[in-house]
Amino acid sequence: MSSLVFLIPLALMLGGGALWAFMWSLRSGQYEDMDGAAERIFLDDEDRPGAD
Amino acid sequence: MSSCDEIRLASRDLGGGLYQADLSVPGMRCAACIGKIEKGLAQIPGVETARVNLTAKRVSVTWRGEVPPDLIGALDHIGFQSHLASGLQEAGDPELGRLIRALCVAGFGAMNIMMLSVGVWAGADGETRQIFHWISAAIALPCLIYAGQVFFRSAWTALRRGHTNMDVPISIGVCLAFGLSLYDTFHHGPHAYFEASISLLFFLLIGRTLDHVMRARARTAVAGLARLAPRGVTVRHADGRREYLPLDRIEPGMQLLLAVGDRVPVDGQVVEGASDLDCALATGESLPRPVHVGQAVPAGVLNLTAPLVLVATSRAETSFLGEMVRLMQAAESGRAAYRRLADRAASLYAPVVHAAALMTFVGWMALGAGWHASISTAIAVLIITCPCALGLAAPMVQVMASGRLFASGVMVKDGAAMERLAGIDTVVFDKTGTLTLGRPRLTNLADLPPEDMAAAGLLAARSNHPISRAIAAVAPASSLALTAVSEQPGLGVEAVIDGHRYRLGRAPWALDRPTERSTGTLLTRDGRLVARLELEDSLRPGAIEAVEALKAQGLSVLILSGDDEMVVGDLAARLGVTDFAGGLLPADKVARLEALAREGKKVLMVGDGLNDAPALAAAQASMAPAEAADIGRTVADFVFLHPDLDAVPMTLAVARRAEQLVKQNFALSVGYNVVALPLAVVGLVTPLIAALAMSLSSIIVVANAMRIGGRAVGPVPQQAPAPEVKTPPPTPAKVAA
Numbered sequence: 001m002s003s004l005v006f007l008i009p010l011a012l013m014l015g016g017g018a019l020w021a022f023m024w025s026l027r028s029g030q031y032e033d034m035d036g037a038a039e040r041i042f043l044d045d046e047d048r049p050g051a052d
Numbered sequence: 053m054s055s056c057d058e059i060r061l062a063s064r065d066l067g068g069g070l071y072q073a074d075l076s077v078p079g080m081r082c083a084a085c086i087g088k089i090e091k092g093l094a095q096i097p098g099v100e101t102a103r104v105n106l107t108a109k110r111v112s113v114t115w116r117g118e119v120p121p122d123l124i125g126a127l128d129h130i131g132f133q134s135h136l137a138s139g140l141q142e143a144g145d146p147e148l149g150r151l152i153r154a155l156c157v158a159g160f161g162a163m164n165i166m167m168l169s170v171g172v173w174a175g176a177d178g179e180t181r182q183i184f185h186w187i188s189a190a191i192a193l194p195c196l197i198y199a200g201q202v203f204f205r206s207a208w209t210a211l212r213r214g215h216t217n218m219d220v221p222i223s224i225g226v227c228l229a230f231g232l233s234l235y236d237t238f239h240h241g242p243h244a245y246f247e248a249s250i251s252l253l254f255f256l257l258i259g260r261t262l263d264h265v266m267r268a269r270a271r272t273a274v275a276g277l278a279r280l281a282p283r284g285v286t287v288r289h290a291d292g293r294r295e296y297l298p299l300d301r302i303e304p305g306m307q308l309l310l311a312v313g314d315r316v317p318v319d320g321q322v323v324e325g326a327s328d329l330d331c332a333l334a335t336g337e338s339l340p341r342p343v344h345v346g347q348a349v350p351a352g353v354l355n356l357t358a359p360l361v362l363v364a365t366s367r368a369e370t371s372f373l374g375e376m377v378r379l380m381q382a383a384e385s386g387r388a389a390y391r392r393l394a395d396r397a398a399s400l401y402a403p404v405v406h407a408a409a410l411m412t413f414v415g416w417m418a419l420g421a422g423w424h425a426s427i428s429t430a431i432a433v434l435i436i437t438c439p440c441a442l443g444l445a446a447p448m449v450q451v452m453a454s455g456r457l458f459a460s461g462v463m464v465k466d467g468a469a470m471e472r473l474a475g476i477d478t479v480v481f482d483k484t485g486t487l488t489l490g491r492p493r494l495t496n497l498a499d500l501p502p503e504d505m506a507a508a509g510l511l512a513a514r515s516n517h518p519i520s521r522a523i524a525a526v527a528p529a530s531s532l533a534l535t536a537v538s539e540q541p542g543l544g545v546e547a548v549i550d551g552h553r554y555r556l557g558r559a560p561w562a563l564d565r566p567t568e569r570s571t572g573t574l575l576t577r578d579g580r581l582v583a584r585l586e587l588e589d590s591l592r593p594g595a596i597e598a599v600e601a602l603k604a605q606g607l608s609v610l611i612l613s614g615d616d617e618m619v620v621g622d623l624a625a626r627l628g629v630t631d632f633a634g635g636l637l638p639a640d641k642v643a644r645l646e647a648l649a650r651e652g653k654k655v656l657m658v659g660d661g662l663n664d665a666p667a668l669a670a671a672q673a674s675m676a677p678a679e680a681a682d683i684g685r686t687v688a689d690f691v692f693l694h695p696d697l698d699a700v701p702m703t704l705a706v707a708r709r710a711e712q713l714v715k716q717n718f719a720l721s722v723g724y725n726v727v728a729l730p731l732a733v734v735g736l737v738t739p740l741i742a743a744l745a746m747s748l749s750s751i752i753v754v755a756n757a758m759r760i761g762g763r764a765v766g767p768v769p770q771q772a773p774a775p776e777v778k779t780p781p782p783t784p785a786k787v788a789a
Contacts, residue, residue, distance in 0.1 A: 011167060
């Protein structure tokens with residue numbers, strides 16, 4: 001019983017973290033160009049997503 | 053160069069002298085292309101950055117300076133055709149962003165509440181259960197408020213207009229489930245339905261989001277095709293100054309300069325020059341029309357052979373193009389009357405379910421079970437019958453079907469279009485550009501001596517006229533030298549070869565002594581006939597087979613064209629179509645479609661031109677080829693990318709199969725409700741049973757929808773996508789940054 005006191009908040013925090021991470025990836029445009037991301041690994045030069 | 057002016061008009065001002073232009077480059081398909089395009093563009097002076105989006109086949113370029121860099125020319129130089137992307141898509145898609153965020157929140161809530169519920173089902177009781185219920189309530193409330201909005205808004209809109217849709221029973225069910233659970237939690241009740249209410253939202257949002265992604269994908273793909281309407285036009289002021297002005301600043305009376313290959317931007321009258329105009333998209337005429345000083349020209353026609361000066365007679369919004377838009381808006385009322393299958397099902401389903409819940413409540417009250425028990429049972433009925441599977445039934449199938457069509461090169465605008473298409477019984481074709489390719493083809497090549505053809509080919513190569521291009525395309529190569537070449541707009545091409553004067557063009561001009569009966573396209577030497585070239589508009593590949601396949605399915609096939617009645621008749625005879633009409637104005641086409649609708653026919657309109665756009669809007673369902681006028685592509689429900697007309701019966705087959713599966717799905721989910729309802733009415737449903745039943749029915753419905761992907765549909769074999777059109781795979785998320 002006493003373990004629940006920290007296990008439940010922990011579980012919620014982990015879930016919340018995953019939600020925040022997904023929202024962040026969405027906002028920073030990482031799903032904008034799925035095909036391009038797959039192909040860009042073949043390019044040798046410096047490259048960052050969302051540079052525009 | 054007008055393309056630079058166009059880039060300036062199309063660019064967005066980012067502030068600080070920086071501009072951004074978006075170009076569509078359909079030819080890019082690999083890492084090498086990305087590298088070449090980005091490097092090639094970055095090298096141009098004035099270009100700051102260039103970033104390729106391979107999924108959307110676009111490159112966005114930021115540039116600074118007074119004069120925009122010649123991006124299109126630079127891309128052409130490294131071997132990529134490009135054109136300015138239309139401004140519609142730039143704003144991103146806020147609706148999709150909202151849906152995905154709602155989906156994430158609902159998913160987060162559903163998972164965590166489910167975790168706590170499993171604890172309760174596993175035997176937690178007393179204070180532990182109470183704590184679990186309270187935490188669930190704390191997670192469920194914000195999720196319900198945030199993710200539920202999508203449904204609440206739509207339900208409220210429907211109720212205010214006095215009818216119901218699928219979202220009404222969903223909203224009522226979800227809210228009541230939450231309310232009852234909260235009440236029970238207050239009173240230390242054993243059951244709470246928090247997980248049912250939030251996972252329901254989650255499942256339904258999946259269907260809603262998929263539906264939206266499908267439509268967004270088709271829109272992007274269609275918008276990526278070449279655009280036809282010019283953004284602006286070069287104006288010659290009274291003092292001789294030339295200026296490139298955007299379309300909406302053109303006033304009647306302005307003098308417009310029209311180069312070869314430009315489209316007429318607004319209705320006008322020719323004041324200088326003579327040329328041939330390609331009217332195929334505007335009026336449906338297959339042969340180019342010669343124009344000279346004093347003639348009126350409608351907006352949207354293409355200038356083929358010589359520069360013209362026009363004086364504008366209307367503004368953009370009152371020109372031929374604007375007129376088409378107005379006709380289209382008037383015609384669209386017919387389509388708005390269609391109600392989606394899911395909504396029709398909901399309008400039958402919702403009253404039954406709500407009545408059942410009410411009867412349950414009344415019944416238990418009559419048996420003396422007390423307020424709380426009666427309301428609990430009634431709400432359990434609502435939850436168990438909440439149309440989760442029903443909400444997924446249609447979108448899942450339509451997403452699968454549209455994915456299938458997408459792979460075969462057909463873009464679907466939305467799911468409702470597929471339902472409308474499945475119900476049609478009449479197919480109306482436009483002629484020029486739809487049944488035919490809108491390009492003339494030489495038919496008597498085999499009868500012509502090669503040396504004559506070589507001469508004709510040399511002459512034809514000097515002209516932009518579609519007939520000349522058709523001749524030049526098939527003529528053998530030749531080493532003869534041409535001198536004194538000149539093109540007479542509206543007449544033909546003239547040149548001297550070996551001291552002889554050759555003419556290729558209209559009979560009365562090419563011959564020295566033409567007779568009354570001299571018609572057609574001739575090659576003459578020193579005014580005497582050398583060869584007669586027979587040309588006709590070539591049939592679109594698969595046209596005959598497509599018409600046959602449609603007729604074999606018992607559909608009536610009609611041809612309505614703006615072209616000459618006789619030409620239409622010839623073509624109709626070749627295709628075996630008995631019902632046809634020629635010389636129709638755009639309004640006539642709409643009138644014909646409305647007459648058909650009054651007879652109770654459900655019409656599929658297949659057309660490409662500006663003149664077809666109102667008819668496309670008026671029909672129950674509509675298709676357009678990719679090379680159609682952009683206004684037509686925008687209004688059509690389906691756009692097919694391959695030249696083959698096979699796409700029409702193939703799309704129809706997929707749509708019919710989709711409708712069959714949607715109906716199966718409805719039957720499945722209703723059948724499941726029929727089984728579950730008695731359990732709920734007698735009060736045997738616990739939250740565990742509700743959760744199991746709901747997930748199970750959703751999975752069954754989704755699995756059934758998958759079946760459309762695997763099996764070949766109908767009599768038409770699946771065609772492989774053409775190499776030049778690479779179809780992007782589904783994008784899970786595309787949100788403006």
